[in-house]
Amino acid sequence: xxxxxxxxxxxxxxxxxxxxxxxxxxxxxxxxxxxxxxxxxxxxxxxxxxxxxxxxxxxxxxxxxxxxxxxxxxxxxx
Amino acid sequence: xxxxxxxxxxxxxxxxxxxxxxxxxxxxxxxxxxxxxxxxxxxxxxxxxxxxxxxxxxxxxxxxxxxxxxxxxxxxxxxxxxxxxxxxxxxxxxxxxxxxxxxxxxxxxxxxxxxxxxxxxxxxxxxxxxxxxxxxxxxxxxxxxxxxxxxxxxxxxxxxxxxxxxxxxxxxxxxxxxxxxxxxxxxxxxxxxxxxxxxxxxxxxxxxxxxxxxxxxxxxxxxxxxxxxxxxxxxxxxxxxxxxxxxxxxxxxxxxxxxxxxxxxxxxxxxxxxxxxxxxxxxxxxxxxxxxxxxxxxxxxxxxxxxxxxxxxxxxxxxxxxxxxxxxxxxxxxxxxxxxxxxxxxxxxxxxxxxxxxxxxxxxxxxxxxxxxxxxxxxxxxxxxxxxxxxxxxxxxxxxxxxxxxxxxxxxxxxxxxxxxxxxxxxxxxxxxxxxxxxxxxxxxxxxxxxxxxxxxxxxxxxxxxxxxxxxxxxxxxxxxxxxxxxxxxxxxxxxxxxxxxxxxxxxxxxxxxxxxxxxxxxxxxxxxxxxxxxxxxxxxxxxxxxxxxxxxxxxxxxxxxxxxxxxxxxxxxxxxxxxxxxxxxxxxxxxxxxxxxxxxxxxxxxxxxxx
Numbered sequence: 001x002x003x004x005x006x007x008x009x010x011x012x013x014x015x016x017x018x019x020x021x022x023x024x025x026x027x028x029x030x031x032x033x034x035x036x037x038x039x040x041x042x043x044x045x046x047x048x049x050x051x052x053x054x055x056x057x058x059x060x061x062x063x064x065x066x067x068x069x070x071x072x073x074x075x076x077x078x
Numbered sequence: 079x080x081x082x083x084x085x086x087x088x089x090x091x092x093x094x095x096x097x098x099x100x101x102x103x104x105x106x107x108x109x110x111x112x113x114x115x116x117x118x119x120x121x122x123x124x125x126x127x128x129x130x131x132x133x134x135x136x137x138x139x140x141x142x143x144x145x146x147x148x149x150x151x152x153x154x155x156x157x158x159x160x161x162x163x164x165x166x167x168x169x170x171x172x173x174x175x176x177x178x179x180x181x182x183x184x185x186x187x188x189x190x191x192x193x194x195x196x197x198x199x200x201x202x203x204x205x206x207x208x209x210x211x212x213x214x215x216x217x218x219x220x221x222x223x224x225x226x227x228x229x230x231x232x233x234x235x236x237x238x239x240x241x242x243x244x245x246x247x248x249x250x251x252x253x254x255x256x257x258x259x260x261x262x263x264x265x266x267x268x269x270x271x272x273x274x275x276x277x278x279x280x281x282x283x284x285x286x287x288x289x290x291x292x293x294x295x296x297x298x299x300x301x302x303x304x305x306x307x308x309x310x311x312x313x314x315x316x317x318x319x320x321x322x323x324x325x326x327x328x329x330x331x332x333x334x335x336x337x338x339x340x341x342x343x344x345x346x347x348x349x350x351x352x353x354x355x356x357x358x359x360x361x362x363x364x365x366x367x368x369x370x371x372x373x374x375x376x377x378x379x380x381x382x383x384x385x386x387x388x389x390x391x392x393x394x395x396x397x398x399x400x401x402x403x404x405x406x407x408x409x410x411x412x413x414x415x416x417x418x419x420x421x422x423x424x425x426x427x428x429x430x431x432x433x434x435x436x437x438x439x440x441x442x443x444x445x446x447x448x449x450x451x452x453x454x455x456x457x458x459x460x461x462x463x464x465x466x467x468x469x470x471x472x473x474x475x476x477x478x479x480x481x482x483x484x485x486x487x488x489x490x491x492x493x494x495x496x497x498x499x500x501x502x503x504x505x506x507x508x509x510x511x512x513x514x515x516x517x518x519x520x521x522x523x524x525x526x527x528x529x530x531x532x533x534x535x536x537x538x539x540x541x542x543x544x545x546x547x548x549x550x551x552x553x554x555x556x557x558x559x560x561x562x563x564x565x566x567x568x569x570x571x572x573x574x575x576x577x578x579x580x581x582x583x584x585x586x587x588x589x590x591x592x593x594x595x596x597x598x599x600x601x602x603x604x605x606x607x608x609x610x611x612x613x614x615x616x617x618x619x620x621x622x623x624x625x626x627x628x629x630x631x632x633x634x635x636x637x638x639x640x641x642x643x644x645x646x647x648x649x650x651x652x653x654x655x656x657x658x659x660x661x662x663x664x665x666x667x668x669x670x671x672x673x674x675x676x677x678x679x680x681x682x683x684x685x686x687x688x689x690x
């Protein structure tokens with residue numbers, strides 16, 4: 001399951017990021033907290049496929065579709 | 079002026095965005111500071127005095143690993159500063175409410191400082207918010223784990239600031255006693271370490287987010303949030319004009335008075351005319367915009383420091399991404415309606431270098447306030463003031479709105495086309511839209527005050543030299559041969575010589591001359607056209623000039639073409655200079671100048687052909 005598919009008010013565990021993500025970007029995502037095993041919560045979905053708002057490690061981020069589709073959720077644990 | 083004292087006396091301030099670093103910097107240095115623009119680094123680096131030392135506020139970043147090229151330059155600058163021989167102490171600013179996130183950078187910086195044998199101290203900022211939730215942090219144990227001293231403080235409430243100042247003084251005095259002293263120095267596991275430390279010392283994060291989410295439920299709501307957005311932008315837009323107008327008038331009067339005071343003692347002659355018209359007239363016509371830029375900066379600063387700007391960017395992202403722009407392009411676009419120069423500089427916050435470029439290149443199509451007098455004149459010429467549309471809307475007002483709208487639509491179209499043309503490997507190399515939504519906070523006046531002063535300073539620094547040069551050139555061309563009227567001057571001759579260029583637009587040489595003169599600043603068009611039509615106070619007396627132009631027989635097609643020409647053409651040397659500075663490429667700046675000039679000419683030509 002992709003992070004993009006996470007419905008509003010639901011939580012999940014972050015899994016791997018897509019190999020399509022460049023190493024540098026993957027590293028930055030990890031530094032922002034997008035790391036395997038971290039809990040992510042969807043705070044808000046925007047109309048017209050606008051950026052989704054999630055909270056992760058006490059920080060709230062807005063992510064657009066193109067990047068949140070490349071972050072996978074760990075379905076086994078959620 | 080402050081002399082930058084070299085030999086090993088610099089203190090660096092490093093931290094992630096939204097960690098309250100700027101306010102801490104202000105509290106430590108007072109209000110005297112210098113903003114330096116380093117080549118290639120698109121963010122400002124501030125320098126101020128702390129005791130006999132130089133405190134340097136480095137750009138906020140999430141990590142020492144860079145993503146884009148722009149970021150690489152800024153981060154490289156941070157790394158070089160840490161390694162620099164002049165650096166005495168490195169201060170890592172942590173956000174106590176977001177410990178894990180800020181420790182990632184903090185530990186990276188600490189590790190690098192350790193490598194270079196530099197003293198490190200930590201400032202645990204925003205402690206007031208942590209205490210509000212009754213959370214206690216065991217600083218003694220934290221310090222032991224970190225291997226560097228740490229002081230909890232609130233730069234806003236001034237808690238712990240005295241203690242931190244004392245620590246910093248001592249560290250600067252004897253840096254050898256403050257070298258990093260941690261056992262675990264494996265630099266690869268900063269992520270794990272910061273998570274462990276945050277788990278042990280940080281606060282329960284759900285509590286922090288509760289307040290924030292409550293406000294966001296309103297601010298980001300599709301209905302109320304949208305209305306709030308429109309209301310805020312309306313107030314911003316209104317204040318750029320209404321609040322700024324008396325101040326702008328004041329500046330104009332003051333410059334005029336100063337000019338006549340000085341020339342009074344000079345007697346008549348060429349020198350006096352030069353001082354009066356080229357210096358005070360030319361440079362004055364652009365200083366008028368300073369108050370407006372300061373007000374714009376103040377309001378955007380308020381929105382930024384309160385946390386709203388990130389929400390505005392979030393809401394605008396989807397619609398703007400259709401045109402290849404980012405949600406962060408919105409504020410630069412809005413600012414562009416006051417003046418393109420601060421707007422182009424505001425584009426620095428855009429995450430993706432490509433989208434930043436697109437935004438900067440299309441900002442000049444926003445109808446800046448220098449175009450207002452030109453619009454007002456030409457609308458008065460073309461549309462009778464008592465005509466109404468559907469019996470309800472004053473047609474002149476509708477036309478004004480239409481011109482603004484035309485500029486925005488043109489910007490979106492141009493951006494769309496440029497994106498299609500430059501569809502490079504965007505997905506891989508471009509930074510995606512990931513935006514931290516910071517907590518809502520009450521802005522503090524000190525950093526705001528600095529920002530406002532700095533905006534005026536930057537504007538004058540950027541625009542003054544080029545405006546001065548052009549105003550001297552235009553003055554010389556319009557003044558000589560000595561004693562000639564504008565008609566017979568070199569500029570007039572030049573206008574008549576290039577009349578064939580303007581003929582297809584239905585315009586004679588007088589419009590050509592006025593267009594040439596308005597390269598200084600667009601509103602000069604009105605005054606020069608007034609001179610050519612024999613009206614001395616055209617700026618104050620728009621309607622009599624409008625009557626004259628009407629009687630002179632400006633056709634509808636030519637008039638519409640001319641006003642559309644002013645919407646599109648990049649007729650502002652200061653903007654071209656800013657574009658050159660911010661993109662680092664003269665080719666881009668002059669290329670876009672030529673492109674908009676040609677496009678404007680084409681549109682004016684078509685309008686003249688179709689409507690006549």
